[in-house]
Amino acid sequence: MTDNEESMTGTDMREYVERAHTAVTESDDLSLRNTELRLVQPFLEALGWDVRLPEVEADVNVPDRDPVDYALRVDDRPAVFVDVVPCEDSLREADIDRLEVGMTAGGVDWGILTNGRSFVFLARNGDDVERLECRLDRFPSHEDAVSMYTKAAVESRRPAADRRIAAERIAKRREAVAETLTETLVAAADGAATDEIAAIVDGFVDDLLVALGPDDAAVNDGGAARPSKATAGNSADSTDGDPAATGRKDASPGDDGPTGSSPGDGRSASSATTEGGEYVVRVFDGRTSVGAVGTEDPVGAMANAIELLLDRYALDSRLTLPWRPDASDEKGRAVLARTPVHPNGTEMRSHRRLSNGYCLLATLDASSAKAVVRELAGQSGLRVMFQGDW
Known part of the structure; x- marks a missing residue:
C-alpha cells in the first residue's frame, strides 16, 4: 500500500480542516468552480484519490438527472459519487435527493455532497440510504465514518459490491436461470427425478442469491462501516452515533438441559x-x-x-x-x-x-x-x- 492509499488519520483530518478553513476565510470568490479547486479536490486528495488520474472523473453522465460532479472509480467503474454546491450556498434536501437519484441510477452505493464547509455522507444499505451530516470542523469526531470514503477503504469493498451486482442481475432473471439449470440437469439425468431436481435447483438459486447478496445491517455491521442515519436539511451534525450490531450476550446456563425434538435428552449445553x-x-x-x-x-x-x-x-x-x-x-x-x-x-x-x-x-x-x-x-x-x- 502506498502512502497515497493509506486511510485518512485524525492528523490528516486536522491538517485538511486547517487548510480548508484558511481557504474559506482568505478567498474572496468561492464560486462553484473555486469551491471545487480550493476545497473539494484537496479533500479528495486527502482521502487518497489522485484527481489528476482517471480514477477521479468529472461531469459523469447518469440517467434521469444532470451529470454528477465527480465519480471516484475502482477497476474502471464508479464507486463513489460526489456532488458539489458553491461554498456560499447551504446544502438542501433537494441536493441530497438528487445525489440519491444519481446513486440509484448509476448503481453506486456511496456518495458525498459538500459545499466545502458542510458534508453529507451517504451509504446505501439495502433499500435504505443512510446519511451522516457533518460540519468541516467536526471531521476529527467522525474519523471512522469519513475514512470509509478513502481510496483504500473503497477498494477493499469492491469484491462485496461485485457480489451484490451479480446477485441483483441474477435475481432479475431468477425464473429463467432456474429453468435453464433444471432443464440441463434433467437432460443429464435422462428425465429421472424431474420434480426433485427442480426443487433442489430452486433452493440452490435461493441460497446462491443469499450468499452473493449484501449482509443485512443487523447481522454484523458493527457500526463503523456506514454513516448513521440522520435528519437532513441542515449543515450541523445530526448524529454522533453509528448503527450497532444486534448481538447480545448469552445468559448463564442453569440446570435446564438442552432442548430439541426430544426434550430432556441430556446433551451438553x-x-x-x-x-x-x-x-x-x-x-x-x-x-x-x-x-x-x-x-x-x-x-x-x-x-x-x-x-x-x-x-x-x-x-x-x-x-x-x-x-x-x-x-x-x-x-x-x-x-x-x-x-x-x-x-x-x-x-x-x-x-x-x-x-x-x-x-x-x-x-x-x-x-x-x-x-x-x-x-x-x-x-x-x-x-x-x-x-x-x-
Whole structure:
C-alpha cells in the first residue's frame, strides 16, 4: 500500500480542516468552480484519490438527472459519487435527493455532497440510504465514518459490491436461470427425478442469491462501516452515533438441559454459551429475504429471530404458551413461556426475557436452537437459513 492509499488519520483530518478553513476565510470568490479547486479536490486528495488520474472523473453522465460532479472509480467503474454546491450556498434536501437519484441510477452505493464547509455522507444499505451530516470542523469526531470514503477503504469493498451486482442481475432473471439449470440437469439425468431436481435447483438459486447478496445491517455491521442515519436539511451534525450490531450476550446456563425434538435428552449445553462466533439466521417469505439477525452465540440468534417473528409476523397469535417443540409431551420443558416456569411446575432456572415479556429457555445448544427457530418460522409461513458457525 502506498502512502497515497493509506486511510485518512485524525492528523490528516486536522491538517485538511486547517487548510480548508484558511481557504474559506482568505478567498474572496468561492464560486462553484473555486469551491471545487480550493476545497473539494484537496479533500479528495486527502482521502487518497489522485484527481489528476482517471480514477477521479468529472461531469459523469447518469440517467434521469444532470451529470454528477465527480465519480471516484475502482477497476474502471464508479464507486463513489460526489456532488458539489458553491461554498456560499447551504446544502438542501433537494441536493441530497438528487445525489440519491444519481446513486440509484448509476448503481453506486456511496456518495458525498459538500459545499466545502458542510458534508453529507451517504451509504446505501439495502433499500435504505443512510446519511451522516457533518460540519468541516467536526471531521476529527467522525474519523471512522469519513475514512470509509478513502481510496483504500473503497477498494477493499469492491469484491462485496461485485457480489451484490451479480446477485441483483441474477435475481432479475431468477425464473429463467432456474429453468435453464433444471432443464440441463434433467437432460443429464435422462428425465429421472424431474420434480426433485427442480426443487433442489430452486433452493440452490435461493441460497446462491443469499450468499452473493449484501449482509443485512443487523447481522454484523458493527457500526463503523456506514454513516448513521440522520435528519437532513441542515449543515450541523445530526448524529454522533453509528448503527450497532444486534448481538447480545448469552445468559448463564442453569440446570435446564438442552432442548430439541426430544426434550430432556441430556446433551451438553456448552455450545449455547459459546462466545466470539457468528450465528446468523436469515428469514425468507417464499423466495424473498425479509430479514436477518445474528449474534455471537446460538441462543442470542434464536432470541433475535423469535423477536423478529413476534414483532413482524404476530407469532404470538399462533402459539399456545407454554410452548415446546413437542407439544404432545405433557412433561416436556417449556422453551417459551409467559413466566419462567415449566409445565411440570419446576423453575426455568436460566432464561432470557424477550421484549414482550415472554421467557425464552437460555440453555439450548446450537442444534436445538436451530430446531426451535425452524419450527416457529414454519408456524408463521416462513422458512429460514442458518449461516456462520451453526
